[in-house]
Amino acid sequence: MRYGLSLVRQSRAAVQTAALALITALPPAAHSGVIPAPAHVNPGSGSFRVDATVVLHMPPHDHDAETAVRYLAHMWSRTNGLTLPMRVGSARGHTPTIEFERRSGYGEEAYGIEVTPQRITVSASSAAGLFYGAVTLWQLLPVRPGGGLILAQTITDEPRYPWRGLMLDSSRHFQSPAFVRSMIDWMAWHKLNVLHWHLTDDQGWRLEIRKYPRLTSVGAWRIPASVPGSAKPGPYGGFYTQMQVRDIVAFAATRHVQIVPEIDMPGHAQAALAAYPELGAIDSHPILPVSARWGVHSHLFNLEPSTFEFLQNVLDEVLQLFPSHYIHIGGDEAVKDEWNASATVQARARQLGISDANAMQTYFTQKISAYLSAKGRRAVGWDEIMQPGLAADAVVMSWHGASAAHAAAIGGNDAVLAPDPGLYLDHRQSPLATEPPGRVPILSLKNVYEFEPYDPALSDAQQRHILGLQAELWTEHMQTERRVDWMALPRAAALAEVGWSPRQRSWPDFLKRLLPMFARYRAFGINYADSEFGIESEYALDAGAIRVTLSNLPEFASAMPEASIRYTLDGGAPTLGSMRYSQPLDLPPGTQIRAATFLGSSQASRIFAAHLDSHTGARRTSHQLELCSDRVGLLLEPGAGGGPDAPFALDIMNPCWIYRGADLTRGPRFTAAVAPLPFNYELGADAAKIVVGDARGVEGELEIHIDGCESPPLTLPLAPAAMRDGITTLPAYRLPKLAGRHDICLRFARPRLDPMWALDWAEIGE
Numbered sequence: 001m002r003y004g005l006s007l008v009r010q011s012r013a014a015v016q017t018a019a020l021a022l023i024t025a026l027p028p029a030a031h032s033g034v035i036p037a038p039a040h041v042n043p044g045s046g047s048f049r050v051d052a053t054v055v056l057h058m059p060p061h062d063h064d065a066e067t068a069v070r071y072l073a074h075m076w077s078r079t080n081g082l083t084l085p086m087r088v089g090s091a092r093g094h095t096p097t098i099e100f101e102r103r104s105g106y107g108e109e110a111y112g113i114e115v116t117p118q119r120i121t122v123s124a125s126s127a128a129g130l131f132y133g134a135v136t137l138w139q140l141l142p143v144r145p146g147g148g149l150i151l152a153q154t155i156t157d158e159p160r161y162p163w164r165g166l167m168l169d170s171s172r173h174f175q176s177p178a179f180v181r182s183m184i185d186w187m188a189w190h191k192l193n194v195l196h197w198h199l200t201d202d203q204g205w206r207l208e209i210r211k212y213p214r215l216t217s218v219g220a221w222r223i224p225a226s227v228p229g230s231a232k233p234g235p236y237g238g239f240y241t242q243m244q245v246r247d248i249v250a251f252a253a254t255r256h257v258q259i260v261p262e263i264d265m266p267g268h269a270q271a272a273l274a275a276y277p278e279l280g281a282i283d284s285h286p287i288l289p290v291s292a293r294w295g296v297h298s299h300l301f302n303l304e305p306s307t308f309e310f311l312q313n314v315l316d317e318v319l320q321l322f323p324s325h326y327i328h329i330g331g332d333e334a335v336k337d338e339w340n341a342s343a344t345v346q347a348r349a350r351q352l353g354i355s356d357a358n359a360m361q362t363y364f365t366q367k368i369s370a371y372l373s374a375k376g377r378r379a380v381g382w383d384e385i386m387q388p389g390l391a392a393d394a395v396v397m398s399w400h401g402a403s404a405a406h407a408a409a410i411g412g413n414d415a416v417l418a419p420d421p422g423l424y425l426d427h428r429q430s431p432l433a434t435e436p437p438g439r440v441p442i443l444s445l446k447n448v449y450e451f452e453p454y455d456p457a458l459s460d461a462q463q464r465h466i467l468g469l470q471a472e473l474w475t476e477h478m479q480t481e482r483r484v485d486w487m488a489l490p491r492a493a494a495l496a497e498v499g500w501s502p503r504q505r506s507w508p509d510f511l512k513r514l515l516p517m518f519a520r521y522r523a524f525g526i527n528y529a530d531s532e533f534g535i536e537s538e539y540a541l542d543a544g545a546i547r548v549t550l551s552n553l554p555e556f557a558s559a560m561p562e563a564s565i566r567y568t569l570d571g572g573a574p575t576l577g578s579m580r581y582s583q584p585l586d587l588p589p590g591t592q593i594r595a596a597t598f599l600g601s602s603q604a605s606r607i608f609a610a611h612l613d614s615h616t617g618a619r620r621t622s623h624q625l626e627l628c629s630d631r632v633g634l635l636l637e638p639g640a641g642g643g644p645d646a647p648f649a650l651d652i653m654n655p656c657w658i659y660r661g662a663d664l665t666r667g668p669r670f671t672a673a674v675a676p677l678p679f680n681y682e683l684g685a686d687a688a689k690i691v692v693g694d695a696r697g698v699e700g701e702l703e704i705h706i707d708g709c710e711s712p713p714l715t716l717p718l719a720p721a722a723m724r725d726g727i728t729t730l731p732a733y734r735l736p737k738l739a740g741r742h743d744i745c746l747r748f749a750r751p752r753l754d755p756m757w758a759l760d761w762a763e764i765g766e
Contacts, residue, residue: 032150033516034139035493036191036500037509039160044152046117049096050076051147056086057099064127065100067254072098072134079138079523081145091119098122098137100130109193109256110158113137115150128256132157132191139189143519161453163416163468164499165194165260166492168484171201171271172294173475174238175484181251186489186526188255190496195252196260196328196470199240202270202291202299206239207261209317212310214275222271222290225680227755230725237290245321260380261322264330265311266301266364273299279307281338281345294476295682298335303348303360312371325378326395329368332382334361335684362387369394386413395467402455409458409465416467417453423471423495425487426478428635430531430553433623433646436486437477440633440649445532446555449494449507471495477634482527489521489528490514508559515602532556533597533605535565539617541765545586546612550595560599567595576601589613618765620659622649625762628656628709628745632683636758638675638726648758652681653690655757656709656747662764664706667737671763672702672746674718675727676755687753695751702730702759705745706738715749718757727760735764 056073058065069086076082084098091097096118103123106112111124111133122133136157140150166187168175175183184195199206205219221237240248252259269279270291277285281302291297301307318327336357339345345360354360361384369379369391379385380395383404390396396415398405401422405415421427427443428435453469471492478484493514497505511532521528533556538549550565557563565581566574574596581595591612597605610616623646627633631653650657662668681687695701696715699722703713714733721728744764748757 032140032142033513033520034136035510035513035517036497037505037513038136038155038157039502040156042154044116044154046152047149048115048117048120048152049147049149050080050082050098050141052082052084054084054096054098054147055091056084057091057097058086058088059090059101060088062102064130065102067127068122068130068134069100071131072138075134075138076141076147079143079520080141080147082147094118100133102130107158109162109191110156111136112157113140113153113155115140115152115154117152120150128193131188131256135189135191139517139520143516143523159191159500160502161466161468161499163194163470164192164496165196165416165468165470166192166488166495167196167198167262167418167470167472167474169198169201169473169475170206170240171198171204173479174204174206175475175481177240177244177248179481179484180248182524182526183484183488184248184252184255184257186521186524187257187492189520190493191500192492192496193256194258194260194468194470196262198262198264198328200262200264200271201268202297203294204237204239204290205271205275207245207263207318207321208239208241209314210242211313211317212276215272215314218275219271219290222292225292225678227676227678227725229723242317242321249322258324258326259322260324260326260328261318262328262330263311263314263318264332265368266361267299267332267334268297268330269301270297270299272301276310279310281342283342283344291682293680293682296333296335296684297682298337298684300334300336300338301364302342302345303339303352303364304344308367311368315368315371315375319375319377326380327372327377328380328397329365329372329385330382331361331365331385332399334384336360358387361385362389365394366391380416383408386411397470399472405466406455406458409455409462412465414465414467417469418472420472422451423448423469424474425471425491426474426476429487429491429529430534431623432531432534432536433621434534435531435635435646436483437479437635437637437647438487439477440627440630440635440651443491444553444555445491445494446507448491449498449505449510451495451498452503453498454503469495469499477636485527486529489526490517490532491529493517511556511559512599515599515604518604530605533563533599535595535597535605535608537608537610539612541617542586545588546591546616547584547586548593548610548612549584550581550608552597563597563599563604565595566598567593569593573607574603576603587612589616615763615765619761619763621646621761622657622759625649625657625659625746625759627651628658628747629654632681636677638677648675648677648760650756650758652679652756653683653686654747655759656745657759657762659744659746659762659764661741662735662744663741664735664738664764665740666766668735668764668766670704670733670735671729672716673727673729673760674702674721674748675758675760676721676724677758679754679756690753692750692753695749698751700748700750700757702757703745703747703749704733704735705747706736707742709745709747711745713749718748 058069098120100122106125109128111129114121124130205215216239220239221235224233273280274290281300365385396408408415427439540547566578594609635647637647699718701715705711
């Protein structure tokens with residue numbers, strides 16, 4: 001147990017059991033967990049009981065209705081333990097019945113549900129409508145063994161936007177085909193209908209192209225970054241065979257999810273160039289590695305006819321695998337240095353009558369877009385493609401805020417809102433220490449829920465060019481599939497409600513509907529984030545006791561004043577009958593406190609646990625310290641694995657922290673734990689702004705500055721940690737006696753950029 005804190009995670013078996021029992025106290029429909037909220041709901045009288053006596057009916061010779069019925073039966077069997085009979089044809093007699101029917105007058109994804117005490121009818125004109133009706137009906141039934149009640153009501157529902165998407169980055173970290181199927185499955189629960197699949201980048205080419213086998217035999221594998229002097233890791237990577245892709249695409253079709261593949265060009269091409277160097281813009285065609293560094297790389301495809309032939313051949317195989325109307329061609333972050341420096345590229349540009357590098361990218365985009373258009377497909381690109389001459393059928397994906405989508409709509413191009421940071425899910429969700437690696441700035445669940453796609457400055461005709469919105473799962477720091485789930489959910493649920501439901505949304509109501517949805521996640525083993533419901537803790541030493549302060553996040557507490565924190569001190573799990581936290585607790589060392597958030601009678605968070613010991617209150621992790629700056633703030637862990645319980649928080653441009661309010665009256669002992677990390681970042685000219693070369697010793701020092709980072713430093717040599725993997729506790733250092741409390745600045749003096757040093761924790765105490 002690291003620095004006396006741990007988060008208790010339930011076992012898989014316990015999770016499956018809890019999935020059927022946690023929310024039994026919720027009323028049957030008001031908090032049934034329908035996400036996204038339907039467009040129109042009119043309450044009725046009474047309720048319909050769903051139990052083993054109910055019969056599911058479908059019209060004869062209707063494959064789509066049968067598929068929806070079987071899907072509903074499967075989902076209720078997973079979350080409610082129900083096995084319901086299915087029949088073809090209309091119901092007769094007085095048997096309680098759920099019937100699916102075709103009915104004209106609904107839009108492409110629209111449906112209706114009528115619930116009476118005797119019957120439930122699901123109606124739609126399309127396969128997607130019938131499926132979404134089944135999804136909503138599944139969620140209307142509270143999660144409890146054996147079924148329950150659905151209140152009488154009439155639902156008429158349709159989406160606000162046609163494009164409701166998520167982007168999965170499989171280039172930076174490879175996910176298994178089973179995980180991709182799982183993600184598609186839970187996307188469908190939220191009526192998300194586009195999976196933008198980022199398959200190629202500098203760090204890996206993930207799609208089998210049979211005409212060019214080196215794209216995967218070479219381009220799908222990289223040697224991960226490591227600390228200088230440590231053991232060199234083995235190859236890392238993977239790729240999807242065409243058979244696997246066909247299977248995933250077919251599965252997605254059953255869930256009404258369109259997969260939009262991305263083949264990045266002209267930049268983010270280093271993995272392809274590692275396989276086929278002759279495609280690059282450097283005239284000497286050097287042999288490049290598949291990159292193990294994050295950031296913006298400078299390697300581009302050249303403009304030779306043979307390179308366009310290569311790309312068109314690749315796209316031909318892509319088109320055979322993906323029936324999507326849209327093919328994403330990237331287009332972002334194409335640094336033009338190599339084009340400007342290449343005699344061959346410049347000669348080709350003159351031959352084409354192109355005067356500058358930006359016009360070269362316009363030519364590149366136009367040529368690829370025209371090729372796709374001739375094949376009956378539409379090119380999608382990041383907003384850098386938006387240059388004069390952009391094809392009328394090209395779609396702009398706006399990631400530099402919403403301004404590019406606004407401009408595209410005015411210019412007559414369709415657009416998708418995918419802004420950074422507003423919908424970039426690689427940001428952490430809260431300040432809690434349980435957040436996995438990612439970007440330090442917080443993108444909370446509420447931030448996503450309050451994102452608004454509507455632009456009042458656009459006319460009605462221009463509004464129709466805004467296809468919808470999409471959130472991005474860039475996976476540089478999501479090494480595992482469980483972390484992808486955590487970073488995606490429940491923020492993807494908030495995104496779904498923004499894209500589907502009417503503009504008048506209720507944040508408190510959404511939080512209540514999340515609780516039964518969490519139970520559904522648990523039933524399927526999904527590692528969702530409970531950050532919004534989580535518990536923050538602070539510790540202070542006071543006359544031999546440890547003062548413990550617990551709190552919920554402010555945005556949750558203000559929306560849910562009825563929520564409570566319940567805790568135990570005997571090692572038992574907190575329940576609704578446990579002590580209610582109301583004020584700071586003064587507890588002796590050796591105490592174990594366990595706590596959870598309750599909403600109504602339901603447990604809303606996982607269990608927080610802390611063992612109070614001699615370090616509690618004096619030791620602060622990098623999360624609890626204050627970053628001196630946040631130019632590129634990241635949560636990181638040792639690349640070799642076996643990292644800390646919580647990742648290191650640091651600014652890679654300025655590894656520096658502030659320990660606020662240290663009591664130096666008695667000349668306390670200072671102890672710190674540090675770790676070397678590989679500096680694997682492409683920062684361009686910004687790398688020169690990082691301070692290095694200021695070390696006194698061969699390996700550098702941890703500097704201790706009292707009352708300001710400019711004060712004369714005390715130093716702890718890093719030599720004891722320099723040749724070791726992972727975390728090392730440096731020898732203790734006695735601080736000078738100074739009256740009162742002081743702010744301590746901690747920074748690393750380094751002889752070189754690599755390795756980069758991280759502070760795990762600092763302790764100031766006896």
